[in-house]
Amino acid sequence: MFRRTFWFTTGVAAGVWATTKVNRKLKQLTPENLAATAANKALETGARLKDRAVGFALDVRDNMERREAELEDALGIQEDPELPAPRRFAAIENSTPTRYERTTTYPYDRNEDH
Template sequence: MFRRTFWFTAGAAAGVWATTKVNRKLKQLTPESLAAQAADKAVDAGHRIKDRAVGFALDVRANMLQREAELGEALGLDAPPPAEQERELPAPRRRPELGGRTTPDTTYSLTYNRNEDH
């Protein structure tokens, strides 16, 4: 008698467990649930991509600053400026085709012909 009661209870418990599992799986496979799962995965993927992109941008920025410092050092751009003393401006460049003048000749005349517009 106890054996029958034990196996009956074990069968009933297994049936309840199996029914619960099947019902959960069926609820997971409804269109609304599948859409919600897909949306959640898309949001998670977006967050991962954003985090990686921000990390990549920070790495690029750090490397850019490092390379800029290396170039500045190599070109002497980081050196302190020379002592503050009165510096002369360079002499003006003269163009030989203008006869040595530094300013172009602006005294020319303009003629207007109405027929040129047509």
């Protein structure tokens, strides 16, 4: 009798354990939880990539400044020469309207209703 009770209790415990595991997994697989998990992972990945990009940019800037200093020493440049002002190009505009801009109706419009 004790054996049957032991195995019955073991079976009930295993059933309860399996049911709880399945219910937890089902809750994790709902669309809301899947969307929240995906959003969290995307935010974490974005933050990680941003940190790496910022670190890379700082490394590039440091190496660029170091290389510029090396080149200035090699070329014997003491001070930064003053650069000329940047060029500004005037925008070229056609002030006269085209033939089609002057008229609102087009005489040879093939898409008009017949």
